[in-house]
Amino acid sequence: MDESALERYFDESIIHDSDFVLEEELELQGPRRVLSSTPSAQRPSQLAPKSGATGKSGDDLDLSFLPDELSGQNEPGFSSTETKVPNDGAAGGGSDPVEERPEAPDTAASPFCVMTPMTPMTPMTPVTEGSGIVPQLQNIVSTVTLGCPLDLKFIARQARNAEYNPKRFAAVIMRIREPRTTALIFSSGKMVCTGAKSEEESRLAARKYARVVQKLGFSARFLEFKIQNMVASCDVCFPIRLEGLVLTHQQFSSYEPELFPGLIYRMVKPRIVLLIFVSGKVVLTGAKERAEIYEAFENIYPILKGFRKQ
């Protein structure tokens, strides 16, 4: 922890020594914040007069995570280290992101880490680093245990929105209008809910199905709700040479134009399957959490962009 803070300190001094500002590089190294050179006893108010900092105000500042002894140490050490820090204007000084702060405080030797109260709590979103494209969730599949055996024939008779064809499939297919979803309800009391566009929608829909089953007279409960799969899609808006991609990323990709027009990319970390099409549209599936989808897309976007120039 100390090393990274020191590294950043050195990076800063290099920036000022060589008088050389590479905007892209700075942004690539992560969010940079300007350290104000006016120390004052009250931390929250320091955020407001920050020069060149982010737009976030210090109103939502929560310092409760800082250990108690630190708050005592901070004040005297604060002003002394402030003078050490170079006063940079536009180039942007470095400081720790919010997350690293709790680990920092034990040594007074690197008070630089402790200087973070000056900085906004939420990291600045880098402008050119990210792709700027957000994959939209298209489908969420979740499962729920209702906890009691069900009489499917009875449910199919009593419920308006249910269909049951035991010869074709051994479950009742029930649909509700809001959120527009479909559920498969099995006689064991297990249920699969599909078609929702967000995790909360899926949960609400599953609860509604459970309520319908309850109203029909069964002692249904809402246990073990779990999201099993999330599907998202997005468009990078440029054509992609799938033949080239399969050559360079052979271990992960499978492209068989005779079988399927898209390239199937199996990303290892996070474990997501991406379907990449020549039109630039990308479908991501296999995620259990939204963050996995975003991470996977941010991983693939530079690869695809690399292909665009070739």
Added chain:
Amino acid sequence: MSRASMRCPGCGSSNIVDDDLYCQAQLVCADCGSVVSEGSLAEESFNGPDISYSRTTAVTRKPCVNLIQGLERVKEISRILRVRREIEELALTYYKQAYEHETFLHVTLQRKEILGGCCVLASCRQQRWPITVGTISCLLNGDPAAVGEVYQEMIKVLNIQAPTFSVTDVMEAHCQEYKVSPGHVPEELAEDSKGLTKRAIALVELAADSWIVTGRQPLPIMMAAVYLAWQSLKPNAQRLKMSLEKFCKLAKVQKSKTAGTRITEMKGMLYKLGKEIPWYKEVLTPDNVVSLVGDVLQHRFSLLRRALKSHELSLLEKCPAGQVNPSSAETSSSSDVSEDAGQTPVKSSVNAEKEKQGRDGDESLKSPSEESNPQTQELTQNWGKRVLFAPPCVVNAKRKRAERPPLHVTGDEEISDSEIESYIRTPQEARDFAMMQEKLFTSNNESS
């Protein structure tokens, strides 16, 4: 077991020896002769692995009949395809390996046969002997989707990598099928196989640059390329009038339906390039472009550059100078096309370099503004319309289904009773429904 530690209970001596009685192990005191301990045949515990009956009683393991048959089938397929010795042997090795694996051990015989075909496919791919999945599925008389499925599983099981072929690789073998050499058809319609192949490959490469090939089935593209090549090698009235269907009958190949669409797309691409030919003074339409194919192919790189340039100019004319976004998007997507253009003709290579640098410089300056411009929202909806060459699925974008507005829910809201009630039948309704079901059921029984 140390005999020294034991003492005879009878006389107390430690002189105890192994004195087995036939199969029964016995420890006997040498001095007084009393039996100290005896092992019992039944009590002996065997701590090794369980050995099955078939393993203990089998003298030699006979190889599985289906495995032998499968190997024969693999040999058959290899011989029909006339592949090299190494490919056949590799395929046999793969088959043996895959067959023993649990994924393929207890499957239907049909699937095992498909597995054989897939082994041949994988070994051909590794040894760079071009065939398509379509050929294999024809030989196996199976569905290409099933072949694909088994192939993917097999690749995973064997943990091998078999690089796919591009259309140009398979082109030569495909061209051999067309019986239009001088021996088969009348002189005016005949074409030398080598020349035909060469031109068809050039057309396919050009099509690949124009995004016609990626993601599509290779066969219709190859057929379209051969047809256009054949027409353009001697663009007389007779050839130009002959439709694809007649050509396929002539060449004795089976026509593929989508080849017609590919022909239209290729003609469109040739038209865009043919427009730039400076010495063609007549009006050019996608229909009469076939006669110019030779010239287009010969000068394709310079024509490509000219076409890109004129496209850029036309876009700048359409939109006022303030909107730099279309051209930047176009240059970025066309820079990959011009990449190949920059390669060959030496005299124009310097030119290409300069243009490329100019474009890249342009693009890097424009990209931040591109993303921040709110107008790009509408423009990016169909970026395909703005560039010279784009994949046809982008240019002819299907209408998007009306998207549902996203619900902002927390998942833990109150669920109103009335909403739930609306999903449940009233008692009267339920009775009616039950009656109707019964009636339907009985009438079905009577009619059947």
